[in-house]
Amino acid sequence: MSTYEKTSVTRRGFLGAAAAAGAAVASLGLAGCAGAPSPAKEADAGAEEALSSTGATDWLGEEPATPESFAAEYEADIVVCGLGVAGVAALRTAAEAGLRVIGFDKADASRSSNEVCAFGSGLYAERYPDVAAHWEGMRPLILNAVSEGCLYRNDTRILSRYLDINGETVDWYFSALDESEYSFGTSENGGKVDREAALTLAEAVYPLPEHYDPRTENMPCVPGSFRMGGEQKGPGFLAANLARAQEAGAEYYTYTPAVKLLTDEAGRVTGVVARDAEGNFVKATAAKGVILATGDFMNNEAMLRTFLPAVLDQGYECFGPENYYTLADAEGKACNVGDGHRMAAWVGGKVQDFGASMSHFSKAANSSVFGTLPFLMLDAHGRRFMNEDVQGQQFAERIRQLPRRQAIMVFDDAFEEQLPWMPYGHGKLPNTRRKDVEARVEEGTLWKADTLEELFAQMDIDGEAAIASVERYNELCRKGVDEDFGKTPTRLFALERPPFYANYMTRGDDLVTMCGIVSDEQCHAYNTEGEIIPGLYLAGxxxxxxxxxxxxxxxxxxxxxxxxxxxxxxxxxxxxx
Ligand SMILES: Cc1cc2nc3c(=O)[nH]c(=O)nc-3n(C[C@H](O)[C@H](O)[C@H](O)COP(=O)(O)OP(=O)(O)OC[C@H]3O[C@@H](n4cnc5c(N)ncnc54)[C@H](O)[C@@H]3O)c2cc1C
Structure with a gap:
């Protein structure tokens, strides 16, 4: 069995392999450590207490004391904390450069979702030349659109560097597998993959909507993204990269969370203390640097309350490993709780101002059969409320502010003729077929009727106001100018041909936090004085x-x-x- 055939390897298996590789250079004080009270656990308890007494705002807690002895000590050039996509990329890169590199993961190093931007990738351009043609000359538009969207609170140098290196990175990541080992889509085969294959790689939306051109969009999404699919999806590709890292000499330990950073007198980060699967402390020194790749803090209520309170105020309540794709640690607790943020802050790191949360319409239950395609939308009072033609994140921001945090999408029987005019973007499903629509009607998540009166009567909406809104919308469509909200004329479709359809769109799902330690395009970590913390690097x-x-x-x-x-x-x- 090749390493990527199984996406979740038992922690014993990993530990056995890693230990057999002879990573430990010394073993000190094992017996003393095993029975002694754990400083890290005491600090955790302290942090929990502070949380309840302060209304969940003491996110930092106290840094654990450095243990006096360790069950094992490792020496490396680079230590990577967290082995999701960012950490595995760091681990493999360091190993292939001939460096001694050790990685620690709090869980089983298997977290990857499935869509990856392929901008600049030669592999992608070879397979989808028609889509890659859209990249030509797009850099200025991308740089300006992103920074304007972020109100220039982001660091555009990071984005600029990203555009330089993304293509090469994507090609390298997928080179972990030979093309014979997965099924892939191309323009020539219509983007089709073998659905039975364990791993597949294809453009996320193919073919593109016929009239889509990012250059003329109100809110462009530059096409060209691989979707990792098949039974194993993203985690399968991650496992293949982990295997390449190991072959190149990397060692890694699962269910071994990093608990604190070590520094020298000058403040340089020199290593990491971690706790192994048996609960013993281990130490890894890093001659060149420590890379934190510990992910986000979507499961840390105190951090959300401090840095992204709107996420909580607007109804997020999905804490715990049952949250999407969240890994569980050895105790069954969610891993993405901002450990890296806290470790960095304990050595002076500053959490950025103006963080964001990623919000998407990813579940059928809260989205439409077309995702967030810009058909007519009404609020619970039956009123139209915006130019529907925006990306999903912006739509999610607006919908959270609506009564009942809910919108209703309305379309008519002519939808198939309208789809070629629709946009490309995350959560947009322009390749939806009539059979998918009818399946949703059958399922009871999409309503259908021969008149608008009958349609709205079945739903929780002010029917009279809704009909007035449709009439006004139809008037604007016939005029070809959306005087009320500015939707592009090519997407103004009057609702005239029965049957009519409608479904609810509820608030988007908050998936991950995008609120890290202040950084730059070279992945440095900055302290509260705006100075680089030497020896510390950040990714993901x-x-x-x-x-x-x-x-x-x-x-x-x-x-x-x-x-x-x-x-x-x-x-x-x-x-x-
Ligand atoms: C449902 C869902 C769908 C998504 N879909 C997409 C998509 O299609 N495309 C896209 O670009 N993004 C998507 N995202 C977001 C994307 O998955 C994340 O932004 C991305 O995984 C971040 O990668 P990362 O390496 O920074 O962190 P993670 O993938 O979260 O990995 C962090 C790793 O660090 C480990 N860790 C945590 N604390 C410690 C510690 N103390 N010591 C050691 N290890 C630790 C964790 O166990 C984990 O393995 C999606 C997210 C969700 C929830």
């Missing part, structure tokens, strides 16, 4: 200033793309400095 969602205020949807799979690119960059910079 713990890297701050990539986005601010909002997660812009200029690409699909932007988040994984950035995590991979800067995981790789962090290893390169740490190696060179």
């Amino acid at each position: 969602n713990v890297q701050g200033n990539r986005f601010a205020t909002i997660y812009p949807e200029i690409f699909m799979g932007y988040s994984i793309g950035m995590a991979l690119a800067f995981g790789r960059e962090a290893a390169r910079v740490a190696a060179a400095e």
Whole structure:
């Protein structure tokens, strides 16, 4: 069985393999440590107490004391904390550069979602030349659109560097597998993959809507994203990269969370204390640097309350490992609780201002059969409320402010003729077929009727106001100018041909936080004085200033793309400095 055939390997298996590789250079004080009270656990208890007594705002807690002895000590050039997409990219890059590299993961190193931005990728351009043609000359538009969206609170240098290195990174990431080992889509085969294959790789939306041109969009999304699919999806590709890292000499330990950073007198980060699967402390020193790639803090209520209170105020309540794609640690608790943020802050790191949360319409229950395509939308009072033609994140921001945090999408029987005029973007489903629509009617999540009166009578909406809104919308469509909200004329479709359809869209799902430690395009970590913390590097969602205020949807799979690119960059910079 090849390493990527199984996406979740038992922790014993990993530990056994890692231990057999002879990573430990010394073993000190094991017996003393095993029975002794754990400083880290005491600090955790202290932090929990502070949380309840202060109304969940003491997010930092106290840094655990450094243990006097360790069950094992490791020496490396680079230590990587967190082995999601960012950490695995760092681990493999460092190992392939011939460095001694050790990685720790709090869970089983298997977290990856599925869409990755392919902007600049030669592999992608070879397979989808028609889509890649859209990249030509797009850099200025991308740079300006993202920074404007982020109100210039982001660091545009990070984005600029990302555009330089994304293509090479994506090609390298997928080179972990031979093309014979997965099924892939191309323009020539219509983007089709073998659905039975364990791993597949294809453009996320193919073919593109016929009339889509990002250059003329109100809110562009630059096409060109791979979707990792098949039975194993993103975690399968991650496992293949982890295997390449190991072959190149990397060692890694699962269910071994990093608990604190070690520093020298000058404040340079020199290593990490972690707690192994048996609960013993281990120490890893890093001659060149420590890379934090510990992900986000979507499961830390105190951090959300402090840095992104709107997420809580607007109804987010999904804490725990049952949250989407959240890994569970050895105790069954969710991993993405901002450990890296806290470790960095304990050595002076500053959490960025104006963080964002990624919000998407990813579940059928809260989205429409077309995702967030810009058909007519009404609020619960039956009133139209915006130009519907925006990306999903912006739509999510607006819908959260509506009565009942709910909108109703309305369309008519002519939808098939309208789809070629629709946009490309995250959560947009322009390739939806009539059979999908009818299946949703059958399922009871889409309402259908021969008249608008009958349609709205079945739903929780002010029917009279809704009909008046449709009449006004139809008037604007016939005129060809959306005087009320400014929707592009090519997407103004009057609702005239029965049957009519409608469904609810509830608030988007908050998936991850984009609120890291202040950073730059070289993955440095900055302290509260605006100075670089030597020896410390950041990648993935713990890297701050990539986005601010909002997660812009200029690409699909932007988040994984950035995590991979800067995981790789962090290893390169740490190696060179
Ligand atoms: C449902 C869902 C769908 C998504 N879909 C997409 C998509 O299609 N495309 C896209 O670009 N983005 C998507 N995202 C977002 C994307 O998954 C994340 O932004 C991305 O995984 C971040 O990568 P990361 O490496 O920074 O962190 P993570 O993937 O969260 O990895 C962090 C790792 O650090 C480990 N860790 C945590 N604390 C410690 C510690 N103390 N010591 C050691 N290890 C630790 C964790 O166990 C984990 O393995 C999605 C998110 C969700 C929830």
